[in-house]
Amino acid sequence: MLMNDGSLALAGADNGDPLYVIEESPLLERQKEQESNARSYPRRIPLALKKGKGVYVEDVEGRTYIDCLAGAGALVLGHNHPVVIDAMRRVLDNDLPLLTLDLSTPIKDQFVQDLFSLLPESMRHQVKIQFCGPSGTDATEAALKLVRTATGRSMILSFHGAYHGMSQGALSLMGNLGPKTPLGAILNNNVQFLPYPYDFRCPFGLGGEQGIRANLNYIENLLTDPESGVQLPAGVIVEAIQGEGGVIPADLDWLRGLRRITEAAGIPLIVDEIQTGFGRTGTMFAFERAGIMPDAIILSKAIGGSLPLAVLVYSDQLDTWRPGAHAGTFRGNQLAMAAGSAVMAYLIGHDIPSHASAMGMRLRSHLQELQRTYPQLGDVRGRGLMLGVELVDPDQIPNVQGHYPSDGRLAARVQQECLKRGLILETGGRHSSVIRFLPPLIVSEEEIDRIAVIFGNALVAALQKKAE
Numbered sequence: 001m002l003m004n005d006g007s008l009a010l011a012g013a014d015n016g017d018p019l020y021v022i023e024e025s026p027l028l029e030r031q032k033e034q035e036s037n038a039r040s041y042p043r044r045i046p047l048a049l050k051k052g053k054g055v056y057v058e059d060v061e062g063r064t065y066i067d068c069l070a071g072a073g074a075l076v077l078g079h080n081h082p083v084v085i086d087a088m089r090r091v092l093d094n095d096l097p098l099l100t101l102d103l104s105t106p107i108k109d110q111f112v113q114d115l116f117s118l119l120p121e122s123m124r125h126q127v128k129i130q131f132c133g134p135s136g137t138d139a140t141e142a143a144l145k146l147v148r149t150a151t152g153r154s155m156i157l158s159f160h161g162a163y164h165g166m167s168q169g170a171l172s173l174m175g176n177l178g179p180k181t182p183l184g185a186i187l188n189n190n191v192q193f194l195p196y197p198y199d200f201r202c203p204f205g206l207g208g209e210q211g212i213r214a215n216l217n218y219i220e221n222l223l224t225d226p227e228s229g230v231q232l233p234a235g236v237i238v239e240a241i242q243g244e245g246g247v248i249p250a251d252l253d254w255l256r257g258l259r260r261i262t263e264a265a266g267i268p269l270i271v272d273e274i275q276t277g278f279g280r281t282g283t284m285f286a287f288e289r290a291g292i293m294p295d296a297i298i299l300s301k302a303i304g305g306s307l308p309l310a311v312l313v314y315s316d317q318l319d320t321w322r323p324g325a326h327a328g329t330f331r332g333n334q335l336a337m338a339a340g341s342a343v344m345a346y347l348i349g350h351d352i353p354s355h356a357s358a359m360g361m362r363l364r365s366h367l368q369e370l371q372r373t374y375p376q377l378g379d380v381r382g383r384g385l386m387l388g389v390e391l392v393d394p395d396q397i398p399n400v401q402g403h404y405p406s407d408g409r410l411a412a413r414v415q416q417e418c419l420k421r422g423l424i425l426e427t428g429g430r431h432s433s434v435i436r437f438l439p440p441l442i443v444s445e446e447e448i449d450r451i452a453v454i455f456g457n458a459l460v461a462a463l464q465k466k467a468e
């Protein structure tokens with residue numbers, strides 16, 4: 001049962017309680033009947049939720065869960081954090097306009113000051129901000145238009161495994177072919193894909209420093225060889241840690257190398273911080289760890305304090321697009337901006353990025369402990385509280401790096417066993433073989449330990465089922 005103060009008497013197998021029997025409620029039946037075939041999360045997480053507080057959610061059957069999906073990483077302060085609720089209440093209690101297009105308001109002005117103050121010192125006085133339509137994918141669209149306009153070039157370089165959103169421009173940048181294939185030739189115009197430094201499955205079969213060197217050499221050669229067949233691009237877009245691609249952190253030297261190469265070639269570097277931004281990876285922004293300065297940053301998810309908001313922050317030198325070049329009705333969500341400012345104040349005031357870093361290390365060491373017993377946990381990786389475990393099948397033949405093939409079926413079974421034990425997790429990566437941990441950043445040590453225990457029990461149960 002989830003109490004109003006967010007506390008919880010945890011249920012689940014380890015308390016000797018019965019496992020949840022996840023069966024279809026009437027709401028889910030109706031959802032299946034009425035909602036689009038394109039619906040995604042309910043297929044793997046068949047829950048109808050009625051309450052959320054902190055790291056917990058409660059479903060309509062009264063079952064409670066630790067939420068390690070947390071709005072796909074958006075809920076950095078968890079569900080209904082008091083500072084977020086208070087900020088929204090102040091807007092509502094004062095007759096403030098809720099929707100203002102892109103007109104200025106005191107709330108918006110405050111949001112911009114707060115956001116700029118989070119940027120590295122050398123950046124914050126030379127940037128502009130564009131408020132985008134409310135989802136991350138629209139910030140991606142804006143970034144593409146910005147760099148194409150500013151450079152007069154059209155080609156964009158993206159990476160294998162990339163995820164930048166689901167609208168058609170953003171989709172063109174996506175590594176995963178699944179959602180792209182049915183759309184055929186309208187996508188992929190003017191996008192060239194580069195190898196991402198995925199150490200565990202190095203695209204050069206090398207891994208480590210050698211893999212990084214080969215990767216950077218490939219990119220540099222592609223941009224400088226007059227016969228590479230690739231035109232000078234309008235921009236390069238990259239995630240410092242790929243999320244949907246399978247929680248793959250880019251090596252920091254590689255990020256620095258990419259910045260050096262793009263700078264030398266005069267190519268704007270767009271860093272997608274939509275999932276990694278706002279403390280998720282242990283620093284306010286993931287790119288900061290490499291000490292690089294992007295030319296443009298796209299942000300969404302956490303910045304609206306659980307409400308939709310997306311922005312593009314970019315070097316003022318790129319600001320050559322025309323008035324109205326990226327318009328949209330819902331760019332003035334005052335509730336989201338007020339909530340976003342409250343989130344920023346809390347992140348700074350409570351040094352949440354450091355807490356995320358410490359909790360991430362704690363969870364990672366639990367997972368590594370499990371890895372010593374279970375070879376099926378092929379790779380434990382990530383930064384801060386953006387962690388992933390790539391599941392593999394040790395009964396198959398290893399690749400050139402000595403790593404076994406990924407095992408998406410096992411990952412799906414582990415996910416279901418976690419759900420029965422009151423833990424919501426998502427899978428991602430190649431063949432959906434990566435279990436992803438994206439808890440709210442306010443998660444406590446006890447909750448981290450509990451997550452690890454449930455995950456361990458779920459893994460044992462899933463492996464037993466596989467053996468049967």
Ligand code: PMP
Pocket residue numbers: 072134135136137138140163164165166239243244272273274275276300301
């Ligand atoms: N970029 C990244 C890195 C993301 O993780 C996501 C969402 N998972 C997006 C862009 C797209 O954001 P949205 O779903 O709000 O359009």
